[in-house]
Amino acid sequence: MTRAPLSLPPVFADWFTSRGWAPHPHQMAMLDRADRSASLLIAPTGGGKTLAGFLPSLVGLTLKPREGLHTLYISPLKALAADMRRNLTRPIAEMGLPIRVDDRSGDTSQTRKKAQRADPPHILLTTPESLALLLSYEDAPRVFLGLKRVVVDELHALAESKRGDQLMLLLTRLQAMCPDMTRVGLSATVDDPPALARYLAPHPATCEILAADPGPDPQIKMLTTDTPPPWSGGGGRYAIPEVLEAVKAHKTTLIFHNTRAQAEIFFHDLWLTNIDALPIGIHHGSLDRAQREKVEAAMVAGNLRAVVCTGSLDLGLDWGDVDLVIQVGAPKNVKRLVQRIGRAGHQYNTPSKALILPANRWEVIECQAAIQAVLDHDLDGEPRGPGPRDVLCQHILITACSAPFDADRLFAEVTSAGAYAMLTRAEFDACLDFVATGGYALKGYDRWQRLKQNSDGRWHLRDPRLTQLIRMNLGTIIDTDTLKVRMRGRGGKPLGEVEESFASSLVPGDTFLMGGQIVRFETLREMVVQVSRDRGRKPRLAVFSGTKFATSLQLSQRILSLLHNGDHSTLPAHTRDWISLQNEMSQLPRPGRILIESFPHDGRAHTCIYGFAGKNAQQTLGLLATRQMEDLGAGPLGFVATDYATLIWSLEPVSDPASLLDLGLLREGLDSWLADNALMKRSFKNAATIAGLITRNHPGQRKTGRQATFSTDILYDTLRKYDPDHLLLTLTKEEAMRGLIDFGRIEEMLAQSRGKIDHCSTDRVTPFAAPLFLEVGRVPVEGAGQEALLRAETQRLLAEAGLVQ
Amino acid sequence: MSVSSPPPTLNCYAFRFADHDLTLLPSGALWWPDQDLLCVSDLHLGKSERQARRGGHLLPPYDTRDTLMRLEADIARTKARSVLCLGDSFDDLTAANQLDGEMRQWLSRLMAGRRWIWIEGNHDPGPVEFGGTHLADCLIDTIQFRHIADPQSSFEVSGHYHPKTRLSVKGRGFSRPCMLVDRHRIILPAYGTYTGGLRSDDPVLSDLMQPNALAVLLGVPPHPVPMQRGAIGE
Structure with a gap:
């Protein structure tokens, strides 16, 4: 029998009418599909997406009033959760609905948090991190008893980070407690909706995709x-x-x-x-x-x-x-x-x-x-890799915090998350072993035990006091080490934060920009950068943390096509002239081939490789190619990389530059280069923090700067030396290869060109290579390594202080 | 025996202190040739074991062997007849007593045939069950050795603070353990593998050291720089 499951009750219809509104078709469609185990709504901003997500909850709770948590709303932003409470409270009050709404985040007071656990509201608005915390308590099954719906907002954004992976694992826990729970994802326009649907739905269930009218083209x-x-x-x-x-x-x-x-x-x-x-x-x-x-x-x-x-x-x-x-x-x-x-x-x-x-x-x-x-509505996106295992390690810890668990059941649970559906039992067991004992090759230390097995085989925390430490370190957001910036003086106004490495390079009197004003560095006191106002001096560039993106593969392909046989008439005249000059003097890069130029300039030989592989990959290519040039005796001196090309300068020209792009040689170089690489160490630190090897926050700790804990670089070096196959090193490498080092894009570039390399020798700088000479971020090739740099700088400092050795 | 080990002064930092010739090795050990004495501070042996015992962290259990390996190399290099451990040699007394058999044997092998002095530290404030001499502090010739610097003392070598220095070179940050030295005082870097550090511009260190003090950053060879100073007396 087919029956429209939920129609709009009169109180809702009247409310819409009284505002002069009518529900959007996709809002009604969501109401229709309220009982599907998972559905994904893709709608542009302003399309009434969130009301579409909540309408089935509001209607359901109105038709069948009840106690207890009914709907959990999860957003990536705390502010959004708080704002949503105000937005929902108004229609609920205006319609006089018997529904309680509350929000919960790191900013919520302890009293309110306790009250929420004791007597949950009907609708709870929260973030992935707060949900992780809620699920780490022993009373989680009671708090979530009767939960019917989970609404995930901005799913497209969450799915691009580990926060999304953690959330999906948490949903598997919730699903185990509440088998009837349905999932709703709300997303902006994405390139691959079915992939996002698989990410959201409990594997192997299907997930219906609803697309709202995208509205007119921009x-x-x-x-x-x-x-x-x-x-x-x-x-x-x-x-x-x-x-x-x-x-x-x-x-x-x-x-x-x-x-x-x-x-x-x-x-x-x-x-x-x-x-x-x-x-x-x-x-x-x-x-x-x-x-x-x-x-x-x-x-x-x-x-x-x-x-x-x-x-x-x-x-x-x-x-x-x-x-x-x-x-x-x-x-x-x-x-x-x-x-x-x-x-x-x-x-x-x-x-x-x-x-x-x-x-x-x-x-x-x-x-x-x-x-x-x-x-052309041609969106780009990287295919999702498998669910990250450092997040899984943290999930195992969270699970252990709430209650003893059975490994078989937990494995079944986590593999019901789309991103972890392909996880093997061996991979899971390695993560469990890491969480329980550290997973070291050197066994036989009974003190290396965080989890122990009960007589019935279930795993529990060896020391229940650990729950506090674990809860304080939940989440997958890794902050770079930053220091707060404050106006000098008592109660000075907080301005923001800068990276610690930038702060430590400041000397009193240095100026930089913060919030649009020039400030002058005064002192560093109790881990706070104290500044004063300064006018009229040329500021230095502050270094902030923040993500730097490389041009996507699809966009790079479009650029190549546009260059090679696209319509140049839409381009400004100055750019058209530049392109045709390049075509005359050298040639234009072509899709499916790699252009390499050789030319002398300023007494040096130059090699320019147009790989269009994105900045990270072009940077890696520069490092690996200069290593080979070192071996060939070409005397590389430095290079610079952009999203499009790598320009290398050297004492001698490279006679056969195509040989620099031999995949086997590049891979070989990569392995030895990775050994001591700052990017790898940064990846390791992230993995070690998320997986729970190290902790950032400690109970009762105040950061005084006194004998700070040693750096994770030491752990990285130690593991490489004594335990090279350790889980965290494997995870680190997998991740760095995709992200910061992006060797994958180099492999892709070589696979696409299949050895088709156009080599062009000219007697001077080519038009396309010219801008590269102006790029900042030139990397000197360090024949003698760090120590040479350091020696030069320390000698300069000594001389400056009049202390000649 | 150790034919291949480098001569004791290659890539080292040699300096005069209290009218004696001293050498800082790249590893952070202090070598006093005239006394045939090797001095190391803050080994923190058993640190990962202590962390694991207290339950919070399961750090890689390789720190003790790594520290001993480096110490063995320095002993081989200098052929020191005396070794002085300047306190906090063990991360706590339990760590000393629970050191596993292999590490215990290794340490005994290093101690065999030479004079070995354990100075008490705040982490190991009492005798440990290893041989050698146990002292609160000790005077050798004109130089006083103790764990924590005494502001009143002159010609003194101490440890405890794990000093480090951070330099920014061409936009890249280098943070290295360092030895602090002025006319009266030497503060040694921590020798143990898992040891963090206190920045040399911390007021505590600025108070202890004179205005013309040097920080010698560990490296091959060590790099001397004027010590970075914070505001004094805060």
């Missing part, structure tokens, strides 16, 4: 300027007058930057030009929370004409008044560009309006390729 253009963009660099400061004009012509503009440092410089220079004093704010992840909240509030109140921002505004509150998005610098990734553009024109059915501002000549081409990809 109006997207390149921002053209009278002055051509510079040859290299980022930041787009050359176009500040045009950006200000665009801001003036719109109500509210979001100006997105790819890095925090660039946002800071742009904001600073924007204000130097902003003679009309348009109210413009800045927002990024390294600014103090209070500062960010102030900007957000001003934005909601409609008091700002523009916000200069970074990925920190990719997600979050709907600001209905944003009518223009400006992307400064090449977007690197089409999917993110589309999601950013979606931040404008949040009214359903009005097209989003966006301007893309290339920061340099190469980016003109990339921006053009990206705009075409957006109009």
Whole structure:
């Protein structure tokens, strides 16, 4: 018998009517499918996505009032969870529904958290980390008793990080406690909806995908300027007058930057030009929370004409008044560009309006390729790898915190998460062994035991007091070591934070940009960088943590096609001329082939490899190729890498540069290079922290800086020396190969070209190679290694102090 | 025997202190040729065992063997007839007593045939069940050896603080353990494999050391720099 399961009760219908609204078709469709075990709703921002997610809960609870937790809503942002409570409370109050809503995050008070566990609300709004904590308590089965629905918001964003993997593992725990629980995912437009559906659904169940009307195509253009963009660099400061004009012509503009440092410089220079004093704010992840909240509030109140921002505004509150998005610098990734553009024109059915501002000549081409990809609805995405095992290790610890567990049942549970469906029992057992004993090759130490087996075979924590330490270190967000920045003086205003390595390079009197103002470094006191205001000096560049992206594979392919046989008529004249000059002097890079140029310049031989493999991979290629050149006796001196190419300079030319791209030789070089590599050590630190080998927070600890714990680099070196097959080293390598080192892209590049290499020798610098000479981030080849660098610097310091040895 | 080990002064930092010729080895050990004495501080043997025993962390159980291996290399290199361990040789007294058989034998082998002095530290404040001499502090010629520096003392060698220095070279940060030295005082870096450090610009160290003190960063060879100083007397 087929029957419409849930229709809109009169109280809801009346409420919609009284507001002059009608439910969207996809909202009704979600109501229809309320009993499916999993469903994924893909809708643009402003499409009433969250109401679509909640409507079945509100209707269900109205038709069948009950006690206890009914719906769990999970969002990646604390602010979103809090905001959702306000948004939900209003219709619930207006309709007089018998529904209690509460939110829970790291900011929630202890009293309220306790009350929530004792008497859970009907709808609880929370984050993955808070859910992990809730599930680590012994009373989790009681708290979640009767849970019917889980709504995961911004699933597309969560699925790109380990937070999503952790959440999916936590859902398997919940599913075991509440077998009837249904899952709903809410997502922005993504490249591969079926993959996201498999990620969400309990394996092997199917997940229905609902797509809301995506609305009209965005109006997207390149921002053209009278002055051509510079040859290299980022930041787009050359176009500040045009950006200000665009801001003036719109109500509210979001100006997105790819890095925090660039946002800071742009904001600073924007204000130097902003003679009309348009109210413009800045927002990024390294600014103090209070500062960010102030900007957000001003934005909601409609008091700002523009916000200069970074990925920190990719997600979050709907600001209905944003009518223009400006992307400064090449977007690197089409999917993110589309999601950013979606931040404008949040009214359903009005097209989003966006301007893309290339920061340099190469980016003109990339921006053009990206705009075409957006109009073609051709989104990019990396296929998901298997679920990360450091997250699994933490999950095993969380499970042990709540109650003794049976390994067979836990294995069955975790492999019901889509990302872990292919996990083998051997891999699971290795993780369990690591959590229980450290997993070292050297056995026979009975003291290395965190988990023990009961007589019935179930695993439990050896020392129950450990739960506190474990709970304090839950989560998969790894902060880089940062220090807070504060105005000097008693109760000085907090400004934000900078990376510790940057802070330690500061000497009193140095200036840098923070929140758009120039500040002067005074002292470092109790792990806080104390600064004062400073005007008129040229600031240094602050180093912030934050993600740096490489151009996606798909976008790189589009750039190559555009170069080789695309329509150049849409490109500005200066860029067209540059491309045809390259074609005359050398040749254009072609899809499926690799172009290598050799030319002399400034008394040195130069080799330029156009791999279009993204910055990380081109950087790795530079390191490996210069090693080979060292062996060939070519005397490499240094190199520089961009998303598109690697330029190497050396004493002698390389006669057969194609030989540098031998996969076997590259792999060999990689293995020895990885041994002592800062990127590997950073990956190791992340894995060691997530998997629970080391902890960041300790009960009753205050960071005093006294005899800080030793660095994880020592653990890395020790394991490499005595236990090279240890689980964490395996995980580290797997991860680094995909991410920071990105050897996968090099392999892909070589597989696609299958040895088809175009080698072009010219007598001078080629037009495409010229901008590379202006790039920052040149890497010297260290024949003698770190010690030589250090010796030069220490001798300089001694001489400066008049202490000649 | 140890034909292949480098001559004791290659790649080392040689300096005068209290009218004696001393040498800092790349490993952080102090070598006093005239006394045939090798001095190492803060070995923290058994550190991973103590961490595991207390339940919180299961660190790789290879730190003790790594520390002993380096100590063995330094003894071979200098052919020292005396070894002075400047306190915190064991991460705690239980760690000393529970050192496993293989490590115990290894340590005994190193001790055999030479004078061995254990200075008490705050982690191991009492005699351990190994041979050698156990002392609270000791005076050799004009130099005083103790675990924690005494601000009143002159010509003194101590450890305890695990000093380290951070330098930024061409945008890259280097953090290295270091020896601090001025006319009156030497503070040795920690020798143990799993030992963190206290930055040399910490007020405690700035108070102890004179304004012209040097920090000698460990490396091959060690690199001397003017000691970084924090605000004094805070």
